Amino acid sequence: MWWLSELEQRFGKRLRKDEFLKKHTSWHVGGKAAFFAEPINEQEILRLIHMAREKSLSLIVLGGGTNVLVHDKGFEGIVISTKSLRGIKRLGETRFIFEAGVLTSQILSLTRKENLSGWEHMAGIPGTLGGALIGNAGVAGKTVEERVVWVESLERNLSHKKWERDDIKWDYRDSSLAQGNRFILRACLDFRPSTRETVDSSINYYAQKRSNQPSKGFSAGSVFKNISPVEPAGLLLEKYHCKGLSEGNASVSDRHANFIINNGNATSNEIWRLIKRCRDIILENHGKWLDLEVNLIGGPWRQ
Numbered sequence: 001m002w003w004l005s006e007l008e009q010r011f012g013k014r015l016r017k018d019e020f021l022k023k024h025t026s027w028h029v030g031g032k033a034a035f036f037a038e039p040i041n042e043q044e045i046l047r048l049i050h051m052a053r054e055k056s057l058s059l060i061v062l063g064g065g066t067n068v069l070v071h072d073k074g075f076e077g078i079v080i081s082t083k084s085l086r087g088i089k090r091l092g093e094t095r096f097i098f099e100a101g102v103l104t105s106q107i108l109s110l111t112r113k114e115n116l117s118g119w120e121h122m123a124g125i126p127g128t129l130g131g132a133l134i135g136n137a138g139v140a141g142k143t144v145e146e147r148v149v150w151v152e153s154l155e156r157n158l159s160h161k162k163w164e165r166d167d168i169k170w171d172y173r174d175s176s177l178a179q180g181n182r183f184i185l186r187a188c189l190d191f192r193p194s195t196r197e198t199v200d201s202s203i204n205y206y207a208q209k210r211s212n213q214p215s216k217g218f219s220a221g222s223v224f225k226n227i228s229p230v231e232p233a234g235l236l237l238e239k240y241h242c243k244g245l246s247e248g249n250a251s252v253s254d255r256h257a258n259f260i261i262n263n264g265n266a267t268s269n270e271i272w273r274l275i276k277r278c279r280d281i282i283l284e285n286h287g288k289w290l291d292l293e294v295n296l297i298g299g300p301w302r303q
């Protein structure tokens with residue numbers, strides 16, 4: 001395969017065949033990706049997308065892997081990890097450009113150090129900026145969206161697109177950036193001048209809100225989206241006795257019913273069976289369907 005040796009030459013150890021995705025997800029489950037690449041710049045991303053198109057290979061972007069469930073059979077295509085795309089450029093007193101792979105925790109450390117406010121609600125939300133933009137991550141009604149000036153993406157036809165904040169449709173744990181299989185390259189975020197005391201007290205406030213989250217085992221945060229602000233999925237799951245349910249080594253957290261924990265050696269299939277069980281319980285008892293907050297990779301996923 002000439003195309004593969006060309007990629008191997010260019011990427012070296014940053015391109016791996018049959019890479020276990022469980023190594024790259026916070027749930028620690030998931031089979032192998034046929035190819036796993038860690039580009040360090042835009043040229044390399046372009047090369048990968050171009051190659052995937054030419055060879056009709058499926059392609060998926062992976063940030064921190066903290067909001068995905070990867071099938072035990074893995075992914076028959078190229079996984080592009082944003083792990084090595086962590087550039088940061090300052091534009092002014094309060095503005096920065098961050099590459100997609102910059103960790104949300106890195107942004108928090110930076111804004112805290114610079115006495116800038118507006119990112120404190122992201123304390124305790126793991127993952128990268130790219131993943132946070134795709135899912136409009138946040139907590140208690142505060143989301144990433146509020147800090148966005150613009151986002152730059154690479155579209156699947158290899159064209160560049162710059163999105164002003166208002167060009168993007170932002171929703172609860174969703175954004176229009178998620179449609180169309182695009183690659184988020186970078187974003188410009190703007191913060192507010194503040195003081196260290198204010199920033200720290202705000203971080204503490206949001207950290208307190210997380211005190212009911214499980215402290216042991218591997219998870220991907222909330223599994224289901226809330227049906228509405230007055231019907232949080234976690235409370236419904238608790239009301240209908242889902243806490244503590246288990247399938248193999250996966251169990252519903254007894255601290256927060258919207259968290260499914262891999263207690264060590266769970267498989268993706270065990271987590272999926274538990275997801276379906278919880279969903280059926282809510283459908284039967286409450287008449288409502290819980291939408292997934294986590295993203296499914298690979299498959300097929302039997303309903």
Ligand SMILES: Cc1cc2nc3c(=O)[nH]c(=O)nc-3n(C[C@H](O)[C@H](O)[C@H](O)COP(=O)(O)OP(=O)(O)OC[C@H]3O[C@@H](n4cnc5c(N)ncnc54)[C@H](O)[C@@H]3O)c2cc1C
Pocket residue numbers: 026060061062063064065066067068082100101124125126127128129130131132133134135136137138139173182183184185219220221222295
């Ligand atoms: C303990 C814990 C607590 C959590 N608490 C919260 C919370 O309070 N609020 C909240 O919103 N979330 C929470 N999460 C979920 C998760 O942290 C966020 O959704 C996070 O923003 C995901 O980022 P990521 O980089 O890990 O994305 P990934 O899981 O890697 O990917 C998520 C999706 O984004 C896509 N994607 C990622 N990067 C790019 C890119 N550059 N271009 C195109 N597509 C991309 C992926 O293909 C995938 O579809 C929690 C997770 C954990 C483990």
